Amino acid sequence: MGGICSRKRDQDVLGGGSASRVSGRYGKSGSSKWLRNSFGHVAVADCQPGGNCPSLMELCIQQICKDIERYKSFSVLPRDISQQIFNELVLTHSLNDDSLVAFLDCALQDVHLGDCPGVKDSWMDVISSQGSSLLSLDLSYSEVTDAALVGLKDCSNLQEMTLNYCESITEHGLEHISGLNSLTSLSFKRSNAITAEGMQAFSNLVNLEKLDLERCSQIHGGLVHLKGLTKLESLNVRCCKCITDLDMKALTGLANLKELQISNCNITDFGVSLLRGLEKIIMLNLEGCNVTTECLDSLAALVNLAYLNLSRCGLSDEGCEKFSELKKLKVLSLAFNNITDAVLVHLKGLKNLESLNLDSCKIGNEGLANLSGLPLKSMELSDTEVGSSGLRHLSGLNQLESLNLSFTLVTDGGLRRLSGLTSLRSLNLDARQITDTGLAALTGKAFILLALMCFMIHHCSIMPLWCRFDRSDPSGPIWSSNFRCWNKLFATYFSFMLVDFKNLQSLEICGGGITDAGVKNIKELSHLTVLNLSQNSNLTDKTLELISGLEGLVSLNISNSLITNKGLQHLKPLKNLHSLTLESCKVTASEIRKLQVTALPNLVSFRPE
Structure with a gap:
């Protein structure tokens, strides 16, 4: 040394x-x-x-x-x-x-103390002593008060400040940050300090590009103080029930606004119409707002709109033809709406659509045919009326990386229809219809005997001819024609039977009838980083032994099973494991802690705790 x-x-x-x-x-x-x-x-x-x-x-x-x-x-x-x-x-x-x-x-340039225990006003002397070097500060969840913000006047180059859930700061404390003209990002989630009057302090932050006021319940009328913040690109007022259409009028001058989150606010179609002039908006979150499909006329004027969330808005099929006007959409969420297959007809022209969320909508098998030509990478079909037969429409989506089929009518046989999804990295089969038989498809283990039986049953009419081929002349017409026919049909069956999901990184199969026998197939999915087998009550310690070779696992959940403390030894090879959930198992927190200390250095979250 x-x-x-x-x-x-x-x-x-x-x-x-x-x-x-x-x-x-x-x-x-x-x-x-x-x-x-x-x-x-x-x-x-x-x-x-x-x-x-x-x-x-x-x-x-x-x-x-x-x-x-x-x-x-x-x-x-x-x-x-x-x-x-x-x-x-x-x-x-x-x-x-x-x-x-x-x-x-x-x-120091970065002082990030969010969730750090013991942060209080007396710490601010050291923090403010960093002076002009300090560029970012996070005091979230701390007990600091207005007095703590006084010393920040010496931190003239501070660019990012996060004060989420700081309940001891009041609107008077905001006066001490009004002179921090270098701030580009400011976050005050769920803060009683942010009132309409207190927001006057923001009017001087002329370089502000990102402002997060999520769950601030007293800001109605305060957005008017943002008028001069012409550099503002991102505004989050999610879950602020006090926000109404009138507040949207105050945003009309923010010409550089690209991201606007106003979900769960009292915004109607009229409020959305006030946003027409904000042509740079790329992302708009209207989840839970009182809007209808009439707002789509206004949204079509946002020519750069690529990300749109209309979940939980109570939308129906009426007026859904206007979706076809949103040509640049890449991400669309329509979850928890009263829409049916009729809406999907009008999505066919969205040639840029990469992500579609239809969770809990009344979507069935035939509606999926309208999505076959889209460049989708992510699909949420959870809790829909989609069954195994509908999956044939997804087989051509060769760019699909994430698919959620939880709580659908898909059975073991339906998995074979996903054979074309070679890019799939995340699969959620949270359904009671999936069993050990279905898991065999995940590793490309075809059910050969079943295929042969199906072939014999469906094509027995040609078998007598095939059996009568002339062995002395194998090139004869009977052999030639029938062998080619047999070979083609046999290959067709195997194209549906062979499904290779060996590149999966995330797999969730919860609440089904999976046993240790089925997990034998999962052990070959060597690229898995996330595995969730919770609610499969028949899984035993043998399951932990079978997956012990999945050394890339970062998150593992096998809650509500028959796992015991004895089985924990099989987890020792999983050095990358960060999260382990074994709730409602015969496992104690003390034994998991021993495992953490002796074998799993990266384990930071586990249950039971």
Whole structure:
């Protein structure tokens, strides 16, 4: 370690005596590249078998954080190193009153303390000491008050600030941020501080590009203070019931607005008509608003509209022909509306449509025929009237990557109709009709005997002729014609029987009749990162053994099954696992914690907790 860098005895950097001294040439503006490049080797003991060795930088950061009480100040370290130490302490929830003081005047650029325990007004002295270096600040879910915002006047270059769910800040505190003219992004989700009067402070934020006021319940009439924010591109007022059509009038001058979220507000067709002049809008979220298909006339005037959410709007088939005018749509959500197959007829001309959500609509098999020529990549058909026969219309959607068929009428046999979906990466079969038999199709294991039986039954009329071919002349007409016929028909059956989903990354089969025998097929889906088999009550510890080879798994859910503590040992190879859910199983939180400590270093979320 002696060759890291030249050291001077007269410069105390970390407050740990002469052993913690470093050359003055590594100032705040320095780069950590010197540290990365100066260490050629890492001790073999620090490398986990089968995994990647941590970099020497990472090892140093971890050790410093482990002994954080030894250090009084990081202000002389290069800024990017002190930033990494700070981030590690936040990530591990190790930052507290004592360790925070070491970062006084460190010129940190990013202070993200959302969800960090213990954040309060007294921390602001250290935060504001970062001065003009501070570029982004997140104090979400903290107990900071109006007084905490006073010191931010010295952070003149602050560009992004997030104060979501800060319930102790009032409208008077907003006055202290009115001078932060460099702000480009500001978020105040569910804040009582944001009132119509308090929003006057936003009128000076002339460089603001993104404003998030989701669930702010007292902003009716306050949007008028945004008129001068001509650079504003994104506005989120979702779930603000106080917002009405009159508030939309205040937005008419925001010519650069590209993204507008006004879902679950009291907006009607008239309010939507006031948006006609905002031609740069690309994304519009009207979910849960009191609009009808009449608003489509106004939406057609938004010539760049590509993302539209009309879920839960109570739409019916009447007026649905106007959907054909939305030529540039890429993403359309019509979930939870009273629409039928009649609407799908008018989607045929949307040649740019990549994502379609029809969750809980009255869509049936025949309506899907209208979607066959679209470049769809994602489809939500959950809780519709679609059955196995309707899936034949999807077989040509070779760009489809995500498909949700949960709570539909699709059975095991229907899976064979998905053979053409070679791009499929995510599949949800959350249906009680799917059994072990259907799972065999996921890995391309054809039911050969079944295919042969079907062939014999349906084409027995040609079999006697085939049996009478002349063996002495295999090229004869009887052999030739009937063998070609047999071969063609046999191939046709296998084109439906062979389904290869080996590239699946996400698979959900919940609430069905899946047993350990069916899971044998899943174990061959080697690219899976998400697997949800919850509500399959017959699964046992054998299932964990079968999937132990799926080392890419990041999320696993096998709740409401017969899994026990004994079976947890089979999860040890799943080093990438971040989330594990085994609720209503014979599993205890203490045993999962042991597994986390000894074998699953990346596991950050598990249930039972």
